[in-house]
Amino acid sequence: MPKRHRTTKITKRRNSSKLAHPWLWVGIAGIVILLVAVGFLILLKGSTGALPAEITPEQAFQKYQQGAFFLDVRTLDDWKQVHIAKSTLIPLDELSARLGELPGDTDIVVVCLSGRRSKEGLSILQNAGFKRVTSLSGGLQAWSVAGYPVETP
Numbered sequence: 095m096p097k098r099h100r101t102t103k104i105t106k107r108r109n110s111s112k113l114a115h116p117w118l119w120v121g122i123a124g125i126v127i128l129l130v131a132v133g134f135l136i137l138l139k140g141s142t143g144a145l146p147a148e149i150t151p152e153q154a155f156q157k158y159q160q161g162a163f164f165l166d167v168r169t170l171d172d173w174k175q176v177h178i179a180k181s182t183l184i185p186l187d188e189l190s191a192r193l194g195e196l197p198g199d200t201d202i203v204v205v206c207l208s209g210r211r212s213k214e215g216l217s218i219l220q221n222a223g224f225k226r227v228t229s230l231s232g233g234l235q236a237w238s239v240a241g242y243p244v245e246t247p
Contacts, residue, residue, distance in 0.1 A: 144225045144226070145201060145225075145226055145227060145228040146228055147213075147216065147228065147229060148209070148213075148228060148229045148230070148231040149203070149228050149229070149230065149231060150231055150232075150236075151230065151231070151232065151236045151237045151239075151240040151242060152240065154203050154228075154230045154237065154242075155237075155240070155242050157201055157203055157228075158178070158180075158203070158242070160201075161200070162200060162201040162202065162203050163182065163196065163197050163200045163201065163202045163203070164178050164180065164181035164182065164202075164203050164205055165181070165182055165184060165196065165202055165203065165204050165205065165215065166178065166181045166182065166183045166184075166205045166206070166234075167184060167185060167186040167189060167204060167205070167206050167211050167212055167214070167215040168183070168185065168186075168205075168206050168207060168211065168234075169185050170183065170185065172207065174247060175246065175247070176234065176238075176244050176245070176246045177234070177244065177245055178205060178234065178237060178242070178243065178244055178245075179243040179244060179245045181205060182195075184196075186206075186211050186214055186215055186218075189215055189218050189219075190218055190222075193219075193222050196219070196224070198224070200226065201226045201227070201228070202219065202224065202226060202227040202228070203227075203228055203229070203230055204216050204219065204227065204228070204229045204230065205229075205230045205233060205234055205237070206230075206233045206234065207233045207234050207235060208232065208233040208234075208235055209229065209230065209231055209232050209233040209236070210233075212229040212230055212233060213229050215229070216228065216229040
């Protein structure tokens with residue numbers, strides 16, 4: 095009789111491990127789905143989070159193609175001579191008073207001729223709470239040298 099009793103116990107153990115096996119895979123699948131979802135949220139946040147202080151003309155052109163808002167902070171006379179196609183002019187000395195004209199849900203690339211005034215514009219926007227803002231390194235000069243689109247009268 096003891097021999098039969100042992101056989102029963104072994105059978106029960108095998109059956110219980112077979113039942114746990116599918117639940118183990120369900121648990122692993124749940125963890126994988128959770129990790130993928132968290133990774134997706136991190137990528138999504140990365141695309142809408144803070145931008146680096148400066149970007150190269152090549153990086154700026156990628157933003158341009160993706161529909162970023164290009165903010166030119168030069169004077170009206172400078173802008174009339176040459177500017178990035180589809181950019182918006184708000185001179186640096188007017189920027190603080192015209193913040194309401196800027197989009198809050200789009201990346202903003204601040205532009206000037208050489209990159210000096212755009213850094214000041216970047217600072218103004220960051221101090222006003224804008225997170226998705228960056229400055230074009232080398233300004234319009236670097237953009238033009240790289241062969242990206244500009245408009246002239």
